[in-house]
Amino acid sequence: MKMSVENQSIIEKLDLLGCIQCGRCTGGCPVTVRTNLNVRRFVYDAYQASLEDLMEELAQYSEIWDCTGCHTCAVRCPKGLKPVEVLYSLRNQIVESGKVEPTVRDALESVFLEGNPWGKPKATRFDWMEGLEVKTAEEGQEVEYLFYVCCSVAYDPKLQVVAQNMVKILEKAGVDYAFLGEEESCCGSEVQALGEEELFMEVQEENVELFSSYPAKKIVTLSPHCLSALKKYEGLEAEVIHYTQLLAELIDEGKLSWEGEFPKKVVYHDPCYLGKQNEVYDEPRQVLKSVPGIELTEFDRSRERSLCCEGGGGKMWVETESQQERLAETRARNAKELEAQVIVCACPFCILTLDDAVKAVGYEEEMEVMEITEILGKVL
Amino acid sequence: MSNKENPYIPHMAKVEDTWYETHGERAIKTFRVVFEDEEVKESWEHLPGQCAMIGVLGVGESMISISSSPTEGKFLRFSVMRMGKVTQALHQLEPGDSMTVRGPYGNNFPLEEWKGKKILTIGGGIGQAPLRPIVEYVRANINDYQDLTVIYGARTTNDLCFKQELEDLRECQEVSSCHLSIDIEEEGWSHFVGFVPTLLMEVNPSPENTIAITCGPPIMIKFVLENLKKLGFEDEQIYTTLENRMKCGIGKCGRCNAGPLYVCKDGPVFNYATLKQVPEAFA
Amino acid sequence: MSEKPRVGVYVCHCGINIAATVNVEEVVEFASRLPGVTVVRNYAYMCSDPGQQLVREDIENENLNRIVVASCSPRMHEITFRRTLQDAGLNPYYLEMANIREHCSWVHPDSEEATPKAKKLVSAAVSKARMLEPLEEKEVDSERTAMVIGGGIAGIQSALDIADAGYQVYLVEKSPSVGGRMAQLDKTFPTLDCSACIMTPKMVDVANHPNIELMTYSEVEEVNGFIGNFEVKVRKKARYVDIDKCNGCGECADNCRVKNRIPNEFDANVGKRSAIYLPFPQAVPAKFTVDPDHCLYLTKGKCGKGPKCQEVCGTGAIDFEQQDEEVEVKVGAIIVATGFDTFDPSNKPEYGYQDYPNVITGLEMERLVAASGPTGGELLIGEGENARKPKKVAFIQCVGSRDASVGNEYCSRVCCMYTAKQAHLIKEKIPDAEVTVYYMDVRAFGKGFEEFYDRVRREGIRYIRGNPSEIFKKDDKLIVKVEDTLTATPREDEADLVVLAVGLEPRQDARGVIDLLRLSQTSDRFFMEAHPKLYPVDTSTDGVFLAGCAQGPKDIPDTVAQAKGAAASAMIPLSRGKVKVEAQTAEVNEATCRGCGFCTEVCPYSAIELKTINWFGHEVNVAEVNEALCKGCGTCSAACLSNSIQPRSFRDSQIMPQIAALGVKS
């Protein structure tokens, strides 16, 4: 049996031989019912394919692009494997051979050139700051909290408010914070999900260097996707947290309280990248509960059992074909059953997909999709 | 500079024979050694009372009194109590093995001066080792001396050194007397039971024209000296040997002094009249 | 002791275990050149009788006074070869073993690495052997009594065996009744005999046996001493009921003000009880106990005008003044049979155990189907009017077993079979029910297990190979989300009732027992046996033995078998009346000991105490080792800053040359 060094390392790196084929990965996968994706089969086949140098063929299956990167398979695996990474490495095969969708190619190129996947010019990244007094980091000057703004938040007009409100909240709490200046660039989360591992490594290296020249006790991310990516960075010394963790702490310490009221029934949607991947479940709820007048309800499938919205894993740039209803739409219907007026979330990607879904199922009159900071902005 | 001129470079000596004088944790083992280098063997000269630095390469050296008399032949005898690192290593040596020897060091008993006198040795435990050469020397030159009396004791029969030799000595006619003792009663022991100073009083030697040489544990020496005085011995008639920690053996390393006296150079043999002036000598 | 060492070195081939990777000839040649070595031999199996004979003959003919055996781990054969030395008239502690198997031939694939290492190990062993000293083995008297901790089937069986052999046994049980887990079960697989029916006679025997002192509702507080001479403090918790007066009539419980409001632990909390209670009808002793955490009188100091139970008790047995009682007993051996807990499925939130009432555990199922259970054996879901028989029942296997994500990598061994049994029981009670078992692998390895598995499948139980990943609700139905891995089909199956086949875990309070008895845990947190194969009921503490699930998951027959084994082992010191104490004990150098007491604090056997001695007229503290307690573990030596306490056979003077021989600077 011939085993190339590279494939051998995939078998070892992803511990393919540790799989007992129990099926929990596929069973837990949110998209299996909607698409043909069967993660377990890929884990099974990947071993054989690596032995026989057939990885490239295996990568031809279009299902590999159906994965939303929610990591449920990894969380549920009784043997601690990460089936999702088998899909990522298959995507990597495709990306390396260059046979990708133009949308994906454009996104990756944009990260490379402009530091964001949205094809927006680098120079406009901090346009959201206009009209705001924002503290920006100075080289070598240590701050308590350094804020890392997601590309989506920085460029998407619906999401910019997240960063803007954040600034207002921080000023109110009076903490020692700073936002990165124009040097901020994409975290690479989606780059990695799209299989462009090399670009991710590059992004990582640049960012680690960037963070070393802007020292901080903690780095605070606005997006759970950035949180996951930064936590993976090798050589990053500062602790990385999500902004809800910081806010929960500030509220707990009495440094932050709200003036106004938000008398609406809201339901919180757990983002996979924040919940399943980083086990941040309580803090966002704590923050919401601190808002006067709010009525917080729960989806049946919440917390560890939360349903993915399909916004992650590079899905923003890949279209999946399916007869079945999109999961975000299911989510909207569930919210309707609960008579919630607002679906609230703490992830820019979830906001975008859920917002779309609410419109698609025609609830836009009766239901809003809001980021937590949007609500906070109203009660400041 | 060659090895031979360097006083710190030891000579190798082959162990010819070994035997145990006493047993137990602090066993005393006797070694009979002969220099491996013929030239050294021939040129080596020592007198009763002198010491040598003996040891094992890789472990270290200890100053040990030479317990043989030059009159016995071209070999050296050492009786070593197993105490520390070096003596432990020495105890591992068996016939055929080598030890290192350098010396001889220190002064000697003035046996020339003592000619015509009566010789009295009073030893206790391992303290008989430096006295043994006197006994052998006087025995070999018995005509030069008026008399030889040996008093020796130890705690138990197991702690007695040179047992057979001393028993034989009792039979030997050229020696007027040899008295042995143990501290505690034991079955089969036909000699004196009690401490050496007591035995000394029992033997009751006359101080007249007598030289008394004593060696043993400090406490024994203390009472032997008292008793000798009681018997009428003058300070000048009494000799003893001292031991102190030594490293160089040639008056450089500094540690063996008792007051102004270097045990390695001014001693180990001291007249009591001298020692009395040095309070540290009995520390 | 100061004689020159004459070392004999014996290199074992261990068949090909050693010889295949270690060049034995080369090692022999090398060893023959080592200082002090007189004889070197090699043999196919040193531990065989002819092998040992070689050693005996050489000791006699060659006057050997130190022996080095280069073979396997000393844990294997140190005792064997010590006896060989003893037979030949040599002190057994003149033996040193070089482990050239586990430490060498088994871990190095080729001779190029293994042979030089074997040489070093032999050289190290010779260096140490030269410095060995003779040690004396001593014996002390042993108490002819035993203690069994835990009143489940394991503890009961051990206690009965020892008591039947004529020795006094103290059986200590934490809860008010003996019976343990087995008493909670309905039927037992694969024979389907009624658990209570075979259990209760044994429980009664234990209560009535003249040699057994039953101490229920009691806990071990403190254990001192050593094999043959354990001093055990037991706290008998206050029951607030005089068990001599209580006749078990139950009037008290019927009249309790919080009647049927307290979850009954015995019923896996699916049933309810009063604050004064008998855990189950067959409880032994059949005496009531007041639950101090729920009794109104005890918690609030007030219960109506006065405790009603006291009022109605015909024998005046209820005594709220009762206090905990501490008793001290001396025993020669201790058997630990503390059993198991079941896995708490809240740790796997995807199964919704906390969210959905119709997701239950196997143990809850057991109580629900049991005739003595809270429902009288009727299986119903829903409350009140909506109560109905489940039509679709799903079983999920391996919940909390074989699962690294919850830290339990082991197989719990009983879930496959109890699931099969429960599936069968449901089919029996509700013949039209659709019963599905979701599994990863079915492990039916015991006597009659595979046959039973075959039988239930033929009864129409559906086995789907695939481990469900999620349970959620869709229109009031539970949905089991799973992939049928045999057909690679993702499924969303409906179910009325989901039974989680929870695995077995060590008791939550196992750590306390471990500390009390100075035991060890394996990585799965169960109690560690002295050797997995050769000493499966022994522990690292001499005189303490293991029985039942405390040591690892097992079914009833295995538990009973182990309990009998533990009883037999525990009876060795009891029947001999004597125990050997360790010869390789620690020794204090009083001249350098500064009496700081670090050693007394760290000694895991409480074998060291400080004493005051007269040091040339001064009173000074020094450490003193109780040689009967000391196991020679060396912990004291590691803690001693002034190097004044060292275990015999492992003194610095002995191990430094050993280390030096390995090529490390001495």
Add this chain to the structure above:
Amino acid sequence: MSEKVLQKANWSSFVQALADARELWFPVKDGPIYKFAPYSGDVDAGLEEYAYSSVPPKAVVLPQTETMFLYQVGDKETSLPEEKKEKVVLGARPCDARAMDIVDRVFQWDEDDPYYLENRNKTAVIGLACNEPFVNCFCTSLDGSPGSTQGLDVLMVDLGDKYYLRSVTDKGSRILGDAESALEDASGEGSQAEEIIKEAEGKIKRSIDTEGIREKLEEGWEAPLWDEVSRACLGCGACTFLCPTCHCFDIQDEVEGFDGRRCRMWDSCMFGEYTLHTSGHNPRPSRKERTRNRISHKYRYYVEKFDKIACVGCGRCITSCPVNIDILDILSRVKEEL
């Protein structure tokens, strides 16, 4: 005998010339202290800042650790270490050179110590007179002076912009010859130097009259004074290790693998272990006896043997003592109280 002048501008070429001819030892700043170290080429600092070396230059001739011979464990052969090089010590203080003279006698009496003597004979000392004495200097009480030439081969005096150098021995003349290119002939600087030395002598504040101390030490063996002066003593070896006349050593075998060496290293009579018998008996059991021995050795035993006090008044033991045990204080109490 030659008298020379060294312009400070020529310092580097002087140093280089010395270093070219011999192994040059030079006071080097190491952390907060000065000690003598072989010149490595990068020492271009002059002696301006240097006051005195904490570790005296005796370390050059009696190294703290010295290999006596080498062997292979198990073998019978021994081999000597490499032959020593010709050395020149630049910048020793006159008291340190006088101390070498004291130590010389120990290593020469009765039997020669080959290691020390080889080193000593191959070492030349260029002394630097002390223009500014230090706090605890008392050399003048012991026949010394800031410009003493005893034990020196060359005396050097700092005259501000230049040094005055005078050879005291033939070896000294040869050394000055080696560095000739950097030197100029002296013209009257000698008297200027004398004046500086005289002035320096006047600046020494501490003193002791040594008259009668030897006798008092003998008589006052059991005096309570010894208890009092030794009570604060920590039993460390700072006073003896830093003393330029202390010369006691230990001999140890050190083995790594099969490579064995017998070496000697400084030892201190202030350590309990120094006189400890293997039996556990210690003839000098406490710090009292050890302190008494230290003082007695210098001011009595050595005097009895060599008719000279084994102390040069450098004051190091006073300055370095962590608990301010002051030899002058002890000596004056010996004089007064015994």
Add this chain to the structure above:
Amino acid sequence: MVDLETIRKKAKEIVSREDVKHLIGWRKGTFGYRVTPYWVEAPEDAEELVYSPLCNTNLATSLTLAEKLPLPKGQEPDRRKTALLVRGCDSRAVVQLLTERGVDREQVVLLGLPCRGVVDLRKLKDSYPEDNEVADAEWKEDKIVLNVSGEKKEIPREEVLDDHCLVCRYPNPVEADETLGEKVEPWAEESHPGVEELENASFDKRWDFWEKEFERCIRCYACRNACPMCYCEDCILDRLNPTWIYRSNNYSENTAFHIARAFHLVGRCVSCGACERVCPAGIPLGKINQKLVKEVREKYEFEPGTDPEGVPFQASYNPQDQEDFIL
């Protein structure tokens, strides 16, 4: 703080007691800024006591330094107590000794004194050189006042206090029979500036640093002997059989010596800084000990010498103890 007269008066009272052998304090030294430990035997001796920022020895050391020479047969040991002036660090050393049973509480009388830190003579050296004249010093709020030949100089304490005192959090005695004067407010935060600086350096840097420092060691053992916690009858560093550390003075053996000593002080070092102050070679020994002090505090929340009833750190074990550094 406390004035000298009160101390002397109290000292007189104590040494007058029948059950007290002597009181150990400080008195003026023989030159410059030196102060030396002083044994007050009789009430009149107390007049010589001083108490100032120059009192830089840890008096607890004198408890363990007292030699126990063999007593002649029949002679009873002197059972009278030793009285001691103790500041924060001295008392911590005593407390640590108590927990290690190195000292019997019944055998000591502790007279507590609040302290504002002692002067590091090395820091004084350049700006305020030492002279023969005996100089005086006193505390004055945040400053140290030097009195040299009648001339007073005020210096901010940051400039001259010992590094250990600058971060001292126990300026008041933690254990005493009586404490004189008013308590001093602790001024320091939990920090180990010297240690942190080194921690941030690369491995090679740290190695080079210590190599240079230990190379200079002359093995006089002043650090060990000045340490109140180094009181083994027979120090293993002196042992010959087996020889743990060779007598040879070289970087490797010196390092072994200092590391062994540091490890023997884990959970025992009371941060008094005596070792560093007495080192004639100026090795910053505090850094190595403080690193371990810091680790012990951060990992196990243990501070030596603060709880007279406590179990010594090295003798305590808790299954929850951190052990992540092992593997």
